[in-house]
Amino acid sequence: MIKLTIDQSKIDEARNYAKNIVDSLKWLLNDYSSDTIERTIVRLFGIDGAIDETPIPNLVVEHLKEKNVIDRGAAYWIANSMLATNLSAQEVAEEISNGKLDVTSLDAQPDKKIIKLIDELTEKMLNHIKAQKKFRENKFEEFGPRKKPSIYVIVATGNIYDDVVQAKSAAREGADIIAVIRSTAQSLLDYVPYGATTVGFGGTFATQENFKIMRQGLDEVGDELHRYISLTNYASGLCMPEIAVMGAIERLDVMLNDAMYGILFRDINMKRTLLDQYFSRMINAYAGIEIQTGEDNYLTTSDAIEKAYTVTASQLINEQFAYVSGIKKEKLGIGHAFEINPDITDSFSYEFAHALLTSRLFPDSPSKYMPPTKHATGNIFKVYIMNAMFNLVSQMTNQGVQLLGMMTEAIHTPHLVDRALAIENANYVFNTAKNFAQNFDLLPDSFINKRAETVLDEARLFLKKVSEQGLFESMSKGDFADIKRTEFGGKGVQGIFKKSENYFNPFMDRMKAELNLK
Amino acid sequence: MIKLTIDQSKIDEARNYAKNIVDSLKWLLNDYSSDTIERTIVRLFGIDGAIDETPIPNLVVEHLKEKNVIDRGAAYWIANSMLATNLSAQEVAEEISNGKLDVTSLDAQPDKKIIKLIDELTEKMLNHIKAQKKFRENKFEEFGPRKKPSIYVIVATGNIYDDVVQAKSAAREGADIIAVIRSTAQSLLDYVPYGATTVGFGGTFATQENFKIMRQGLDEVGDELHRYISLTNYASGLCMPEIAVMGAIERLDVMLNDAMYGILFRDINMKRTLLDQYFSRMINAYAGIEIQTGEDNYLTTSDAIEKAYTVTASQLINEQFAYVSGIKKEKLGIGHAFEINPDITDSFSYEFAHALLTSRLFPDSPSKYMPPTKHATGNIFKVYIMNAMFNLVSQMTNQGVQLLGMMTEAIHTPHLVDRALAIENANYVFNTAKNFAQNFDLLPDSFINKRAETVLDEARLFLKKVSEQGLFESMSKGDFADIKRTEFGGKGVQGIFKKSENYFNPFMDRMKAELNLK
Amino acid sequence: MSLNIDPTKIKPYGDTLDDGRMQFSFALPAPANEQGKEAAKQLLQQMGLTEIEISYYSDLGEGFTHFVAYANTNISVDLTKIKVKVVDTPIMEMEENDKYLDENYGKKITIVGACIESDAHTVGIDAIMNMKGYNHRFGLERYRNFITYNLGAQVSSEELLKKAVEVNADVILVSQVVTQKNIHIKNLTKLINLAESEGLRDKFLFICGGPRISHELAIELGYDAGFGSGSYSTDVASFISFHFAEKK
Amino acid sequence: MSLNIDPTKIKPYGDTLDDGRMQFSFALPAPANEQGKEAAKQLLQQMGLTEIEISYYSDLGEGFTHFVAYANTNISVDLTKIKVKVVDTPIMEMEENDKYLDENYGKKITIVGACIESDAHTVGIDAIMNMKGYNHRFGLERYRNFITYNLGAQVSSEELLKKAVEVNADVILVSQVVTQKNIHIKNLTKLINLAESEGLRDKFLFICGGPRISHELAIELGYDAGFGSGSYSTDVASFISFHFAEKK
Numbered sequence A, B: 001m002i003k004l005t006i007d008q009s010k011i012d013e014a015r016n017y018a019k020n021i022v023d024s025l026k027w028l029l030n031d032y033s034s035d036t037i038e039r040t041i042v043r044l045f046g047i048d049g050a051i052d053e054t055p056i057p058n059l060v061v062e063h064l065k066e067k068n069v070i071d072r073g074a075a076y077w078i079a080n081s082m083l084a085t086n087l088s089a090q091e092v093a094e095e096i097s098n099g100k101l102d103v104t105s106l107d108a109q110p111d112k113k114i115i116k117l118i119d120e121l122t123e124k125m126l127n128h129i130k131a132q133k134k135f136r137e138n139k140f141e142e143f144g145p146r147k148k149p150s151i152y153v154i155v156a157t158g159n160i161y162d163d164v165v166q167a168k169s170a171a172r173e174g175a176d177i178i179a180v181i182r183s184t185a186q187s188l189l190d191y192v193p194y195g196a197t198t199v200g201f202g203g204t205f206a207t208q209e210n211f212k213i214m215r216q217g218l219d220e221v222g223d224e225l226h227r228y229i230s231l232t233n234y235a236s237g238l239c240m241p242e243i244a245v246m247g248a249i250e251r252l253d254v255m256l257n258d259a260m261y262g263i264l265f266r267d268i269n270m271k272r273t274l275l276d277q278y279f280s281r282m283i284n285a286y287a288g289i290e291i292q293t294g295e296d297n298y299l300t301t302s303d304a305i306e307k308a309y310t311v312t313a314s315q316l317i318n319e320q321f322a323y324v325s326g327i328k329k330e331k332l333g334i335g336h337a338f339e340i341n342p343d344i345t346d347s348f349s350y351e352f353a354h355a356l357l358t359s360r361l362f363p364d365s366p367s368k369y370m371p372p373t374k375h376a377t378g379n380i381f382k383v384y385i386m387n388a389m390f391n392l393v394s395q396m397t398n399q400g401v402q403l404l405g406m407m408t409e410a411i412h413t414p415h416l417v418d419r420a421l422a423i424e425n426a427n428y429v430f431n432t433a434k435n436f437a438q439n440f441d442l443l444p445d446s447f448i449n450k451r452a453e454t455v456l457d458e459a460r461l462f463l464k465k466v467s468e469q470g471l472f473e474s475m476s477k478g479d480f481a482d483i484k485r486t487e488f489g490g491k492g493v494q495g496i497f498k499k500s501e502n503y504f505n506p507f508m509d510r511m512k513a514e515l516n517l518k
Numbered sequence C, D: 001m002s003l004n005i006d007p008t009k010i011k012p013y014g015d016t017l018d019d020g021r022m023q024f025s026f027a028l029p030a031p032a033n034e035q036g037k038e039a040a041k042q043l044l045q046q047m048g049l050t051e052i053e054i055s056y057y058s059d060l061g062e063g064f065t066h067f068v069a070y071a072n073t074n075i076s077v078d079l080t081k082i083k084v085k086v087v088d089t090p091i092m093e094m095e096e097n098d099k100y101l102d103e104n105y106g107k108k109i110t111i112v113g114a115c116i117e118s119d120a121h122t123v124g125i126d127a128i129m130n131m132k133g134y135n136h137r138f139g140l141e142r143y144r145n146f147i148t149y150n151l152g153a154q155v156s157s158e159e160l161l162k163k164a165v166e167v168n169a170d171v172i173l174v175s176q177v178v179t180q181k182n183i184h185i186k187n188l189t190k191l192i193n194l195a196e197s198e199g200l201r202d203k204f205l206f207i208c209g210g211p212r213i214s215h216e217l218a219i220e221l222g223y224d225a226g227f228g229s230g231s232y233s234t235d236v237a238s239f240i241s242f243h244f245a246e247k248k
């Protein structure tokens, strides 16, 4: 067996630092909320729709902020208004949105009645989400589990209907997971666009309707193929929990959900991101959705050998944040990437060592392995064999999810043909080298073993430093990816608030209880 | 280290059977000669040229056969005629060819004078060959040795001048060895075409002039690149020793020279082939030319898993035939191929086991590893990654010469672009995985180890059977590649004769002496 | 919800219906620089392409450069107007075929096969004829109602016809794998002309096969059927059996 | 002995001079059978190609088929007529450049760079500007005679110009990596139009770069220079230094 010989105590030590880092932020996660968290609650009441392109959940939360009553939480206000007006949640929201209803003008209803109503509504939505979870589980039961490594491909035409055609074609070729890439920088929108969309830019907007359309397409083709085809999209950005909820409702199966991506790569305020990811991941956990982290991003800007330890460190931090939200090991897709300059002698051994380290650190988690992108050139033939080598590492080091590389990576978002060939590439390599690794022992004093140990050591020392000085401080010094972010800077900073004594988030409470979180 | 754990006594046993098979044919190698061997001697006297497309060496030997005096050997008759007529060797040959000279009509000259003249002429030609050998050695001294695995590519335009352009381009991309593929079925011609040629069919004729033109081109580009570029062509067929001599004269560096290819795959008489390969290999050995065997051919017609042992058995027989001719281990390019159906699960492990077995059996010889061809389809992308996997096996199992696969294998003989991409493929894989294998131990009870042992066992038992019943008998039963050949059938059977008491081959005698052969 | 494809005007598809996007790779005797790149672009322009993107170029030495490009064509094809001749007999497995002939023909069929003229690629014809077969289909040799002769490689047209007459064959199978300079067309034409001039054309069912053979091409060349890449013994066997049973 | 290439009529080269052979790969909304193959063939025929060989096809599902083909074009290009604009200043290493400016200019040059508008791909501009540099060439930041400001990703044209005015810049560097729907053209045009309308066009040297940028394109768009894939800090630095030293 190809197994790293690494001192377990070093792993434990590194993991402990990560745990300390996350534990020291409990104050934030417990005492604060954000605009998008409140919008999520609004959505969980079943409220949807948009007026002049602005989603109703945004209008509702804007109203509560204007009236300076958001610190009690949206749940309370909606329930109170429903009881006071005898309208449905949707009607209440529409009235608010049309400026016809001022929630603070209504009489406060008895607490008991409010709680009862909220309980009912919570129950209803959570039951729907649980039903979706059950549906997925049944399908996997019926058709068998996802293969390993799973084949993950993206569609990104900008038009959800073209996307569906491409996704179905990919499923027929052997794809297990379809990711609909979002339109450029959707993560910076402080709302989730509404409805079916056909004009995206470098990707297709993540909307609830688009989720539904794609889900339906994949269910159709999956039933035909007797394979359950998973669907994924991105939670990251200024709307993490809202998108998580949309995914839960429309039965996405996997979601990209990184605790720090927004901070580092999108300049979103750190408190905002950490808060949002906390609730969004809890929703993912509750819905049985597998999350995936975005460590590959470090390597698109930094050198993949020199900064390999930042990937490891980030993985361990992401892991701890995930546990706090109730994500199970089996649903924790730990990100990493094959991004070393292919001209480097023995770059394959480096990649192998890095990939093996991820498997070793998270043996029970379905790692998400990202393909060569940075060193992809317009030489489609070269890129195609780089992808084959990438697929081989994955098969040999037992990765969970293989995000297939496209031979046209340096040219355009994938064409139908590019994707089909990428799947053929993976199928060929996975099958031809299926049990290849089983023939070997990894030598403890080998380059690969020593390299993995070095990366772990560097990550361990880095995490020690961060845990000593605190995550905020480290980020403000640019310790992560050489990017400096401050506690009070960044996008969405206005969207956080301290909860009042009588703040109320019934969904989080229910989820916490069911997920056994304190 | 990736090393097979195999009982050495099994290897010794198999090798011994092969030795017995070859030893039992000494009567043939010692007592017989052939038309092409005699034409070779004519050529070694420096005789060249053609009349109405028929090479003068053929006309001379035809004459000796007509006159029924060939059993004394061409050397005697040419020397005798030279002394009797006072003409040069070339002049004598031309007179004979023009029908103006009947060698039997001349007086027999004194033995002492004949021997003296022959000695002088032999000395002259062998000195030229030795000078070519020395030249090559000096170049390798100056520029450094060929890399391992060496990059071997073919050119096959049919036009020697197009070939040169393609070869030089390939050298610039990184090729170490250029093979000029012969025009279809040249091996069935009982003469070697004359002069520069521009119209070949699926390849370019092997002629001495073409050898010279290509050699010059490669020397030019090699000096420019500070790398010695090796040249290779095929000896196999009805003219093995003649082509070997042309290669020695024009400084080819490698020659495809299989002891049994002609018999099995071209239906050339078995005695003829075995005789011819014996002398041709001796010439190769004398000229310091590396030979390569053609075991890949078995797998283009038979199943590469089922019939893997035929490759191993043939390798061991080819090895013994090579030793008998004075070929050194370091100049013995043992053939094998990557031809397993890529759809087979774990086909990569099978290929790996087979390749490793070849390395293990011939650790000091520069094995020649052939690419996927049979399972290549018009899907150039798929073939390109099959070639990458093939290159990886080579790098990991330490092969000597890598005959690069072309992504257009199933379509056409290689285009300029195909070859450049193939070289890029090999360079990338060799470099990215340079020391990858050094990280691992091969487990003795692994699939790969057991598979290699199985193939060896099958080969051993097969060789035992052949050594018991004799090579001729085995071939007549179709034991090799399911192809049946009889001792008295096949092409070129008329071209063998028993030497008389006073038969004389001064070149073979000198070579044997210098090569320490008895 | 599906894309709205007009079958009378189909165009290449990259990622948007009718975008016409295609991939190109070729070498030019041009320098590996902006000038060469422009030459590559102009070439594609003259082919009527637009949105030309030279994605990559690389110096091949000796004055040549390799280009990889993507571009859009505006050309479309009317799929509804395309009718190609294909062998359309249903395909029977071996046992089925044996039984079918028992019941519908009642005689054995004699088949002679060869890879003709300069071509020595026997794997294809062997795949069709030999006992062992190919990809889990036994060869014609194993069929109960066929008598087969596989003459192997580089058989001249004369020899093949001679043998067919000698064994009183019903069917002649010809394989052609090498296609360089259209040698396969030449060889196949030679055989059929020879058969005609000897008055043998209608005595046999003439069937050819090989990686670049199509039924359409075979008919054009005067054969009764043609089989390309990936055809199986079952395809040919079925065609033969139906032919004789129906003729009877 | 070399091939006899006529530069006024260059054609693609497979393995014989002027054979015109090219490789194609594309999807069609057509079935994966002989009919689809014929459609692919007709498409290539309409592009003026001959000797068309559909080497491979494969069903992609949803009504699409992938085709790989080889074919010959008869089109040629006159290489001698192709003149492309390229940056042709000699290239100096950093130390050389520093010294050159010491001796020939004697002042520091201020450079402001950014990846503008919707584009967030900073790796390219960083490769040119950042201390660390790229492929063993230090970035402009490290040059003794340059004062640099790298504004990073998604900087609006307005912001960029404002900053340039504020620091009294000599040079503006713009990066554009995303090219889908020609967004890079739109963005670059926006910037230069804005500069013109604010009377700032001639105050700065405008240089753009990115994987699909060429000097030719840059000039066309009204920039002073453009740098594509694989350009280095040394290229830009040399261009800038010569420009100012010569202007002086």
Ligand code: B12
Pocket: B181, B182, B183, B184, B185, B201, B202, B203, B265, B297, B300, B301, B373, B374, B375, B376, B377, B408, B409, B410, B411, B412, B413, B414, C118, C119, C120, C121, C122, C123, C124, C125, C127, C128, C134, C173, C174, C175, C176, C177, C178, C179, C180, C207, C208, C209, C210, C211, C212, C227, C228, C229, C230, C231, C232, C236
């Ligand atoms: C194996 C092989 C050889 C072997 C052949 C061994 C043998 N006994 O057959 C050897 C090594 C001897 C060989 C030699 C040469 N080969 Co070769 N060879 C191949 C190879 C790798 C595979 C062919 C094959 O076996 N395919 C598998 C069979 C099952 O497929 P198939 O032939 O297409 O047959 C199927 C169908 O077409 C159909 N079919 C075929 N025949 C028939 C007949 C009938 C009646 C029916 C119904 C159906 C049918 O059914 C079959 C099953 O589906 C191809 C490359 C490739 N991957 O295709 C090159 C290839 C065919 N060879 C090629 C060349 C050039 C040569 C040589 C000329 C090289 C040289 N200069 O020496 C020589 C000359 C041989 C000669 N005189 O013909 C070229 C041809 C180029 C071209 N398009 O013209 C190819 C494409 C390789 C290349 N890229 O250069 N070759």
Ligand code: B12
Pocket: A181, A182, A183, A184, A185, A201, A202, A203, A265, A297, A300, A301, A373, A374, A375, A376, A377, A408, A409, A410, A411, A412, A413, A414, D118, D119, D120, D121, D122, D123, D124, D125, D127, D128, D134, D173, D174, D175, D176, D177, D178, D179, D180, D207, D208, D209, D210, D211, D212, D227, D228, D229, D230, D231, D232, D236
């Ligand atoms: C890294 C990367 C990212 C990173 C960027 C991180 C960062 N901070 O830069 C991340 C992950 C964030 C990212 C995101 C996206 N990306 Co991106 N990305 C890439 C990738 C893999 C590499 C680009 C790169 O860094 N190249 C290395 C540098 C050194 O090369 P370069 O940029 O060409 O720069 C050189 C020259 O061009 C020149 N140069 C460049 N700028 C300048 C400026 C001047 C003044 C000068 C003189 C020279 C110069 O000099 C440099 C050195 O030689 C490419 C694919 C590829 N392999 O090219 C895709 C790619 C560019 N991305 C793409 C897309 C679509 C996106 C997204 C829209 C995807 C999505 N829907 O989310 C987002 C949107 C981001 C946005 N708003 O712009 C597409 C663009 C398609 C197209 N042709 O339009 C590509 C081609 C991938 C693909 N096939 O889909 N991406």
Ligand SMILES: Cc1ncc(COP(=O)(O)O)c(C=O)c1O
Pocket: A182, A183, A184, A185, A186, A187, A188, A234, A235, A236, A237, A256, A257, A258, A261, A266, A293, A294, A297
């Ligand atoms: C973790 C993560 N989230 C989100 C995204 C992309 O989303 P956006 O461009 O909308 O930020 C990426 C892109 O790679 C990512 O890695």
Ligand SMILES: Cc1ncc(COP(=O)(O)O)c(C=O)c1O
Pocket: B182, B183, B184, B185, B186, B187, B188, B234, B235, B236, B237, B256, B257, B258, B261, B266, B293, B294, B297
């Ligand atoms: C050992 C050997 N000799 C010769 C040849 C080819 O020569 P010919 O086609 O002229 O027999 C081959 C072809 O693969 C070969 O393997």
